[in-house]
Amino acid sequence: MSVVSVLFNRNFAGLLIANTILGAAFPVQLILGGLAGLMLAPSPNLATVPASIQTLAGMIAAAPFSLLMGRMGRRVGLALGGLMTLTGAVIATQALYFQNFTLLCMAHFLMGAGWAAFQYFRFAASEAVDRDWRPVAISLMLSSLLIAAVAGPQVFIVAKDVLTPIPFAGAYVATGVIAVLGLIPLIVVRMPQPERCLKREPSGRLSALTVLRRPAIRHAVGIAALSQGVMVFLMIPTPIAMVGCGFSEETASDVVRWHIVAMFAPSFFTGFLIKRFGASSVAITGLVIMIAAAGAAGLGLSATHFYGALIVLGVGWNLGFIGATAMLDAAVSEEEKPAVQGANDTIIAFVSTICAFAAGFIVSSLGWVVLAMISGGGLVLALAMLFVDRARLSKI
Secondary structure (H helix, E strand, O other), rough: OHHHHHHHHHHHHHHHHHHHHHOOOHHHHHHHHHHHHHOOOOOOHOOHHHHHHHHHHHHHHHHHHHHHHHHHOHHHHHHHHHHHHHHHHHHHHHHHHHHHHHHHHHHHHHHHHHHHHHHHHHHHHOOOOOOOHHHHHHHHHHHOOOHHHHHHHHHHHOOOOOOOOOOOOHHHHHHHHHHHHHHHHHHHHHOOOOOHHOOOHHHHHHHHHHHHOOOHHHHHHHHHHHHHHHHHHHHHOOHHHHHOOOOOOOHHHHHHHHHHHHHHOOOOHHHHHHHOHHHHHHHHHHHHHHHHHHHHHHHHOHHHHHHHHHHHHHHHHHHHHHHHHHHHHHHOOOHHHHHHHHHHHHHHHHHHHHHHHHHHHHHHOOOOOHHHHHHHHHHHHHHHHHHHHHHHHHHH
């Protein structure tokens, strides 16, 4: 199998196109979660609650979606995620019309659950190709979100005032349209039900906690959760911090755009780096780069600092998250996948939820620089613990 044959694989191509379209909703939701939250929240300290609830929904929905896909196939779960995103977008539009903060939080909960389903595109990609090409397939699937990174913020800018005088309502409607369009390519996906789904023993009975004690899986999940958590910790409050520093909403949106570009642009090469140097080495390199990003964020509050820190953060996340995903894919058997992948994404979402809630409080009370210092310190500590654990295991 070659890169060309991977791209022209019908199932992979359908998944790739669907992921590209649906992924455009992510930056729109990210920007809206903070700005619409700031507009409707009873207190500025609660501005990031919708975005945090969206992350919480991902934690709650991750394992059920994984088990659902283990029984009924990837396409069913992914389509359900699209429908939940559509429903959330409709409710969010109503929340703005009625100026209802609670309704906005409910809407972001549904959109967060939908996004949890979309996280399994990367695992579906690995199942659509030969084993040797799985790291490349995972990487290429995430690279498709580069288009989303460019298109999403532009959709926000163009659509946010379409339904004036209601600010941001047009952007939520655009999110619903994206969800509908993203469901269409899934029609051509005809992946056979995995063999593990046909066994009499339900995969949900596997003890995921027992499997997670294995060092290879423990390290993979830990690096993925850390990469995602720190990225969320710095990314979610960025629009609020920038607006608070006097920058326009358009400038804040552009920073988010380039951050997301940096998250996914390296994916064209990350899979090949993993094939060359190994998933673990690439993942650890990603954590080191994220430490550099946190350091850059703490050096100042100029546009250059925001752009530079968020771009470097995106590159570090890419290497850390894709490397950890490849580590996990190689470490689990087919029978273990539904339970372990669900546990993996639940842990990632749990860490991200804590980071999302904490970020809003810290940036509003202590400031952006303190947020950056906490990020860098946490990464250094976690990386040190990882090396200590590896050294201990090598002596056993």
